[in-house]
Amino acid sequence: MNRQERTDVEVVQAVLAGELEQFAELVERYEKLVFSFLLTRLNDLQEVEDIVQETFVKAFRHLASFDCERRFAAWLLTIARNLLIDSRRKAGRSIASTNLVNEVMLTDSVREAASQPAEVVVRRERFRNIVAMIQELPEELRTPFLMRVINELPYQEIAEVLEVPLQTVKNRIFKAREILREKRESL
């Protein structure tokens, strides 16, 4: 069977039946989603990495209790969110994340510096602003917006993953865009 045609639940079943390596398929499908979900919520990328890893390992350990009526991605985000809350509680951390922007763009700028330094500076500044604006969005707007822009998911899928009605997803993404537009104009 073509791997790409397999649904998440089929892959889950295969893993549960002992085909351990099939779990890589689920990681492949959703690592970026979990990564971007955590990225705007944490201070440093090391921590993002750790929680991404922990999320998938936890999902693996509890795979037998996965409710196949749910979206696998929804379940993963629930795990990630819980781990995030946990880690924040332990560390007493806030969400502020300017370091993250620096870190994301630092390597980027080094990589591009040789070719177009001036443009890179502008791009970095712009990216910094965008991320800062997104971080100020309420979580309920930020998550669907990121899923839409970063993960390029259709509304229907976002609705299923976030387990909210379709129209709510649309409204939230529009609201997020409106707020971002206001902020951009006031820059």
Added chain:
Amino acid sequence: MNRCPENDKILLFCEHELSDVERSQFELHLKTCAECRRELEQTVADDALLRAGIDEAFARHRVSNRIMAQIRNEKTATPVADSHKGWRYFWLTAFALLTIITVVSLYTPTPAKYHGRVGAVMLQALNEKSMLQSEKLAVDQVCDLATVEPAKLDGCFLFTVTSGQTSVFKMSGQAIARINQGLPEFTDAKATFELVSGAIITILVNGSPLKLERKTIIPAPFNTSDLAPDRPDLPSAHLPSVASTSCASDAIIDCMSETPCIIDNSAANASAATPAVEAVPGSATWVDPTQPPGKNPFADEPLKLDGN
């Protein structure tokens, strides 16, 4: 600041939420309105920049190899499997550990929690005489209760209940077993039940919840910190459960709460013998537990843009 009256269409345009007619009209407008054009370009450019920046970060910070390496290391703790071979090893390991633990009378009151709803319920005959649906069940054969329920049982069986952690209990006697609201349920039961290992667990016996008290813990490879509290508040509704090997619970959500739960040592004793009513003739047909599930709840649906 006065905006172009068409400005509100920009976001709808970006999100492909305009009708064909509206879209054409707005495209015409864009040709004559520099303000809308600029804002549209800006929105598209910002999206692209955000996507590129995060993609860039993601490329450098992927952990898929680490995840798979850790999972391979935890191979022995594979959550549940229909693989007979795997289960044989599991039982060998479990019983070896159990024997050692019993011999040294080791009792570790680690806080253990059990959510109530379970993932998989597997059953296995403990001796050659044990019957499932009036047929002998091979000792080394592991069945998923969900695929055989209602399972008419007569003999001695081990049940393995997986919900994050694994609990194992023994049933000796006769009963009809099924999964009711995520709990193992025994009706027409003339049998005893005994928790062999794992966390405290609630089962339903002849209509009443029965809490099986823990006697012994298998310390590894199970993760006791991942269990949620025992919830004896059982709904009385008698609903058939979903016949799937892994359907079940949201236990994972509660699993990650940090609230420790002390084991209820006053729990009812681990056996129940109730006079049985005549057993219901086994009406269920045998289902191969290894067969793939029919339903696919994750099939991608076409994007529905049902407007406002």
